[in-house]
Amino acid sequence: KNQVEQSPQSLIILEGKNCTLQCNYTVSPFSNLRWYKQDTGRGPVSLTIMTFSENTKSNGRYTATLDADTKQSSLHITASQLSDSASYICVVSARETGANNLFFGTGTRLTVIP
Amino acid sequence: NAGVTQTPKFQVLKTGQSMTLQCAQDMNHEYMSWYRQDPGMGLRLIHYSVGAGITDQGEVPNGYNVSRSTTEDFPLRLLSAAPSQTSVYFCASRPRTVSDTGELFFGEGSRLTVL
Numbered sequence: 001k002n003q004v005e006q007s008p009q010s011l012i013i014l015e016g017k018n019c020t021l022q023c024n025y026t027v028s029p030f031s032n033l034r035w036y037k038q039d040t041g042r043g044p045v046s047l048t049i050m051t052f053s054e055n056t057k058s059n060g061r062y063t064a065t066l067d068a069d070t071k072q073s074s075l076h077i078t079a080s081q082l083s084d085s086a087s088y089i090c091v092v093s094a095r096e097t098g099a100n101n102l103f104f105g106t107g108t109r110l111t112v113i114p
Numbered sequence: 115n116a117g118v119t120q121t122p123k124f125q126v127l128k129t130g131q132s133m134t135l136q137c138a139q140d141m142n143h144e145y146m147s148w149y150r151q152d153p154g155m156g157l158r159l160i161h162y163s164v165g166a167g168i169t170d171q172g173e174v175p176n177g178y179n180v181s182r183s184t185t186e187d188f189p190l191r192l193l194s195a196a197p198s199q200t201s202v203y204f205c206a207s208r209p210r211t212v213s214d215t216g217e218l219f220f221g222e223g224s225r226l227t228v229l
Contacts, residue, residue, distance in 0.1 A: 009154075032216055043118075043204055043220030044157075089156070093216035100172065102216060106156035 002027040004092050006105035013112055017080055021108045023073040023090035031095035035064055035075050038087040038107070047075070047088075080112045116140050120205050120221035127195045127228045135190040135224050137205030143219070144210035146188040150174065150201040151223075157204065163188055164210060195228045202226075 004025045013019050025033070032051045036044035048059045050066040050073060057064050061084075063076045077084055090105040121136045139146065147162035159172030163182040177199060179191040188207075192199060202225050206218040 034217065041223070043206075043222050044218070045220070046217050049215060049217070091216075091218075100159065100162060100170070102159075102218070104157045106154060 002092075002094060002103045004090055004103045004105040006088075006090050006108050008108060009106070010109040011111070013080055013110070015080060015082060015112050015114050018076065018078050019080060019110065020077075021075045021088050021110070023075070023105055025071050025073070025090070025092045025103070027071075027092040027094050027103050029095040030068065030071075031093040031101070033066060033073050033093070034091045035062075035073075036089040036091060038089060040086070044087075044089055077110075080110075082112050082114065085110060085112045118205055118207055118219050118221040120203075120224050122224060123222065124225050125227070127192075127226065129196060129228060131195050132191070132193050133195065133226075134192075135203055135205075135226070137188045137190065137221060138186050139188075139205075139207040139219070140186065141207060141209075141219065142185060143207035144185070146182065146205065146207045147172070147218075148178070148180065148188070148190045149204045149206060151204060152201050160190065160203075192226075195226075197228045200226060200228045 007022045034049045035047045038044040048064045061078045065074045087107040087109050089107045092103045094101040118139045144165045148160040149157040158174050161180040163169045169180050202223050205221040
């Protein structure tokens with residue numbers, strides 16, 4: 001069964017600290033993995049995409065990693081800011097021709113406090 | 115560029131009432147979809163469409179109807195609202211071309227409360 005699991009469910013950190021969010025998946029055949037950021041009251045927005053051949057990708061203070069062998073991804077946030085407070089959703093695409101090929105995690109709720 | 119536009123942002127209904135959530139996109143995306151988001155359950159697919167005149171059911175389609183008469187619009191209809199349909203609804207689109215990397219473009223959401 002294709003599944004995406006994220007941990008932790010929620011996380012509270014002090015401003016300026018680093019944190020790492022986890023995403024484990026069983027989706028097969030794998031196409032790519034995306035991290036989305038969802039601010040409160042807004043729709044999710046794509047942060048980064050990881051394909052099979054990529055191990056690490058950075059987008060400013062956000063760094064995503066992918067281990068396709070263990071089917072794990074992480075999102076590392078460096079020097080957190082108050083604006084990083086949001087939910088982070090991991091979405092895995094299956095390499096299929098059908099339109100319904102996206103599998104969603106339930107998200108990690110990050111709160112950055114001053 | 116407006117992207118994906120949803121209306122209304124907030125709506126309160128009584129049990130048994132009907133309503134339509136509107137969704138429009140101006141990116142000429144073939145694929146459009148509706149999700150509901152509930153605490154602890156993440157985003158769940160209700161219905162989707164791969165082009166005008168083509169719709170299909172997702173994971174949780176019961177109680178909802180959709181139609182796709184144009185590329186731009188994809189309304190979601192609740193024929194007889196139930197308290198279990200209290201949720202935040204998101205419309206999303208993506209291209210279905212060689213440039214499709216699976217990125218979904220979401221609207222801002224519609225918060226529906228059924229009393």
